[in-house]
Amino acid sequence: NAGVMQNPRHLVRRRGQEARLRCSPMKGHSHVYWYRQLPEEGLKFMVYLQKENIIDESGMPKERFSAEFPKEGPSILRIQQVVRGDSAAYFCASSQTRSNQPQHFGDGTRLSIL
Amino acid sequence: DAKTTQPNSMESNEEEPVHLPCNHSTISGTDYIHWYRQLPSQGPEYVIHGLTSNVNNRMASLAIAEDRKSSTLILHRATLRDAAVYYCILRDPQGGSEKLVFGKGMKLTVNP
Numbered sequence: 305n306a307g308v309m310q311n312p313r314h315l316v317r318r319r320g321q322e323a324r325l326r327c328s329p330m331k332g333h334s335h336v337y338w339y340r341q342l343p344e345e346g347l348k349f350m351v352y353l354q355k356e357n358i359i360d361e362s363g364m365p366k367e368r369f370s371a372e373f374p375k376e377g378p379s380i381l382r383i384q385q386v387v388r389g390d391s392a393a394y395f396c397a398s399s400q401t402r403s404n405q406p407q408h409f410g411d412g413t414r415l416s417i418l
Numbered sequence: 419d420a421k422t423t424q425p426n427s428m429e430s431n432e433e434e435p436v437h438l439p440c441n442h443s444t445i446s447g448t449d450y451i452h453w454y455r456q457l458p459s460q461g462p463e464y465v466i467h468g469l470t471s472n473v474n475n476r477m478a479s480l481a482i483a484e485d486r487k488s489s490t491l492i493l494h495r496a497t498l499r500d501a502a503v504y505y506c507i508l509r510d511p512q513g514g515s516e517k518l519v520f521g522k523g524m525k526l527t528v529n530p
Contacts, residue, residue, distance in 0.1 A: 308461075337517065346505075347462065349517035360517060395461045397518075404450055404511040407518060409461030 308398050308410035309378075316416045317386050325381040325413045329398030336379045337397040337407060338371060347395060353379060383415075391417045422506045424524040430496045431529050438491040438524060440506030448510050451482060451489050455502040456523070462505065465491065501528045 309328040317323050329336050338350040340363075352360040353373040364371070368386075373379040383390055393414050397407035423441040430436040442451065452467040466473055466480045468489075473480040479492040493500055503523040 335516070339518075339520075346522055347456075347518075347520040349519065352516050360515065363517070397461070399516075404467070404509060406452075406464035406467070407462075408464065411459075411461050 308396055308408050310394075310396050310410035310413050312413060313411065314414050314416070316418060318418045319387055320385050323383040323386050323390070323415055325383075325394050325396075325415070327379040327381070327396030327398075327410060329379070329396075330400075330408055333398035333400050333408070335399045335401065336373050337399075338379075338381050339395045339397065341393045341395065341412075343392070350381075386415075386417050388417045391415055422508060422521060424504070424506055424521065426522070427525040427527065429527045429529060430493075432498060433495050436493040436496045436500070436526065436528075438493070438504050438506075438526065439488065440491070441488045442506070442508055443487045445486050445508060446510065448512050449508040450511065451480065451486075452507045452509050452518070453478070453480065453491050454505045454507065454518070454520075455500075456505070457499075457502045462520075463502075465504075467509075496526075496528045498528050498530060501526055 311326050334355050336353045339347040341347045349363040351364050351371045368384045370382045393412045395409050395412045397409045399405040399407050450467050450469050453465040454462040456462045466478050468480045481490045503525050505520050505523040
């Protein structure tokens, strides 16, 4: 069984560019979560999506960040006009249902801003 | 979210059992205790979870105190691959929030 797939594994962008991070959940999983890990810090929740719906975006920065999980295709975390402070590892997780099911994580996208 | 407290770090020797403690004195009756670990340069990995009774799976055992104010993750025979940061997290399935709240975790070093 394929696990959670994230791509790219590494992404380099210049300040002001856009970054698109993709996440394909495990087969049969319809719940997707995005987390961010800044250097030397713990993981912080960003957003929780279920197919075509944003359920909880309490951890998303108010500007420049958006997420989607379309009916077909991977979930996308989009960062517009990137700044140096966006440099971090971005992890995606998926679960089969709500209610206490374990979340299965991908190996992340490491975003570096020049 | 109720908070957990873990030591910053622990050391163990390969092939010996390891007991990783977690305190959660403000746990509510509906909070489950979850453990995840994160190996270097990888995403977190689910280890185990439980509510009141001790739990076993192929990776580890979870011993939960009778008053539920603390728990212990037990690795029965540590291997070098078990070196990771371990996170003890409380989740309330009735709380309306699905997010995992990661603390600083505890870094486990396994000596050969």
